[in-house]
Amino acid sequence: MLVLLGIGVVVLGFVLRANPLLVVMAAALVTGLAAAWSPAADVATMGAALTATLAAFGKAFNDSRYVSAVWLVLAAIGLLERAGLQERARILIGRVQAATVGRLLLVYFVVRQAAAALGLTSLGGHAQMVRPLVAPMAEGAAEARLGVLEDADRYRIRAHAAAADNIGLFFGEDIFIAIASILLIKGFLEQNGIIVEPLQLSLWAIPTAIAALLIHGTRLVLLDRRFAKAAP
Amino acid sequence: MIALAHLYILGGLFFAAVAILSALDRANARRLRNAAFWGLLAVSFLAGDVIGDLGNGVLVLGLVALAALGLGQGKPPTTTPEERRESALKRGDALFLPALIIPAIALLGTLAAKETAWGAVLINPANATLVSLALGVVVALTVAMIWLKPPLLAPLQEGRRLMDAVGWAALLPQMLAALGAVFLAAGVGDAVGEIAAAYIPLGTPTAAVAAYCIGMALFTIIMGNAFAAFPVMTAAIGLPVVVAQFGGDPAIVCAIGMLAGFCGTLMTPMAANFNVVPANLLDLPDRNAALNGVIRAQIPTALPLLIANIVLMRFLAFP
Numbered sequence: 205m206l207v208l209l210g211i212g213v214v215v216l217g218f219v220l221r222a223n224p225l226l227v228v229m230a231a232a233l234v235t236g237l238a239a240a241w242s243p244a245a246d247v248a249t250m251g252a253a254l255t256a257t258l259a260a261f262g263k264a265f266n267d268s269r270y271v272s273a274v275w276l277v278l279a280a281i282g283l284l285e286r287a288g289l290q291e292r293a294r295i296l297i298g299r300v301q302a303a304t305v306g307r308l309l310l311v312y313f314v315v316r317q318a319a320a321a322l323g324l325t326s327l328g329g330h331a332q333m334v335r336p337l338v339a340p341m342a343e344g345a346a347e348a349r350l351g352v353l354e355d356a357d358r359y360r361i362r363a364h365a366a367a368a369d370n371i372g373l374f375f376g377e378d379i380f381i382a383i384a385s386i387l388l389i390k391g392f393l394e395q396n397g398i399i400v401e402p403l404q405l406s407l408w409a410i411p412t413a414i415a416a417l418l419i420h421g422t423r424l425v426l427l428d429r430r431f432a433k434a435a436p
Numbered sequence: 437m438i439a440l441a442h443l444y445i446l447g448g449l450f451f452a453a454v455a456i457l458s459a460l461d462r463a464n465a466r467r468l469r470n471a472a473f474w475g476l477l478a479v480s481f482l483a484g485d486v487i488g489d490l491g492n493g494v495l496v497l498g499l500v501a502l503a504a505l506g507l508g509q510g511k512p513p514t515t516t517p518e519e520r521r522e523s524a525l526k527r528g529d530a531l532f533l534p535a536l537i538i539p540a541i542a543l544l545g546t547l548a549a550k551e552t553a554w555g556a557v558l559i560n561p562a563n564a565t566l567v568s569l570a571l572g573v574v575v576a577l578t579v580a581m582i583w584l585k586p587p588l589l590a591p592l593q594e595g596r597r598l599m600d601a602v603g604w605a606a607l608l609p610q611m612l613a614a615l616g617a618v619f620l621a622a623g624v625g626d627a628v629g630e631i632a633a634a635y636i637p638l639g640t641p642t643a644a645v646a647a648y649c650i651g652m653a654l655f656t657i658i659m660g661n662a663f664a665a666f667p668v669m670t671a672a673i674g675l676p677v678v679v680a681q682f683g684g685d686p687a688i689v690c691a692i693g694m695l696a697g698f699c700g701t702l703m704t705p706m707a708a709n710f711n712v713v714p715a716n717l718l719d720l721p722d723r724n725a726a727l728n729g730v731i732r733a734q735i736p737t738a739l740p741l742l743i744a745n746i747v748l749m750r751f752l753a754f755p
Contacts, residue, residue: 273447280535370730
């Protein structure tokens, strides 16, 4: 039971608003110490457990470097921003009269979810698409209709652009058979003696995907009503 | 064949350049701290396989200490808003093309590596998407450099501008993956299972399904990562109760259980790469609040969707 202290450390760090990297590190070390602790354990034993946990964390960190390798993309995005990518997106959307914030985000949300379902999770993302394109386009759509935006509205639109990206990705990607979460489920079940095909798992992600499409799609349509009311 | 090892070299060189340029940035009062942070990350990418497990652990301690002290915000040379507007008018919609090169090559490279013989020779199929994504970045950079003719250092300086905007949050997903490994080795999942069995009423299929789905969402909120929550909660409630005791279909239970966890991801600042990174990238004023604008925009979708998952699992998983 003592190993649960690590979860307690995460919760406590979250409540105290400590730096999350610090919280994660502390949780790992506490978990390793708790697993090694017994009434008979002396200082040398606990010291060895601390070193072993640090080494285990270091190994896992090193094995997971691919997670952080995606930041390379920022060099290319930054270079295009330098040449006016965001401004161009605003100009583009400003010309489309039919575009409203809700409709634009709805289109992005549906495309993001459909693309993720086909395994195209890289067609999107906050650094690649939301910051340089979707958020400026949505702001541009609102400006074209309402003129100058209040700061609160501008931030709400940006937040909804990020939300459309997340929700489209999360509830689309599991329909694709070769995505990490599907492979994790398959591997976990195999360790427990249950063999399933990735296709079975991805098939049963479809009902939730439809529910997400209906719920979030409705909210985006309603978002336009909110701004329509605000218009003079 | 291009594999993950080459991607690590490229990433290491990028982070090393960010570190050096940070050290030279006199406009940033914390420039040495930023330089040390990105420099340590460069060491991890370039030399992680030779410094040993404990060496990597000590390196992470250094990264965590620097992040906890607080990083600064660099001020790399870039264009003014007027110059950007002018450039946007002059270059037109063609500006979108280099940005679309990246996902296009990521997709084509992945398909080629998995489906064709020459693709598998060029790109390691085991990590096809990541390697192809990096190839896409390189091609997009090459096209943009030839076309836009910016200063030679511009991609590194602009990359540094955005890396500093993301800050320490850039490392949280990798840290959570490492924490998951430590939890697994220590048997945290087994311990949670014993507690759940002892204290949560799991007497009916509906109660068990609700406990599993809500548990997945809550544990994901705590851990910031449904992948970390899934083995713990499924070993605790999903397999022993929902599947073994009440006869739920394991494929359906696990598929929907993971998606219940994703509902939790939408509601937690611990999922930094999804909820905090965009708030930073979009300059939201409440980016550091526990419930920032992105999370507040997502909660009204996440809660009904969690209920939908419980209902779906209850009616689909039991024959």
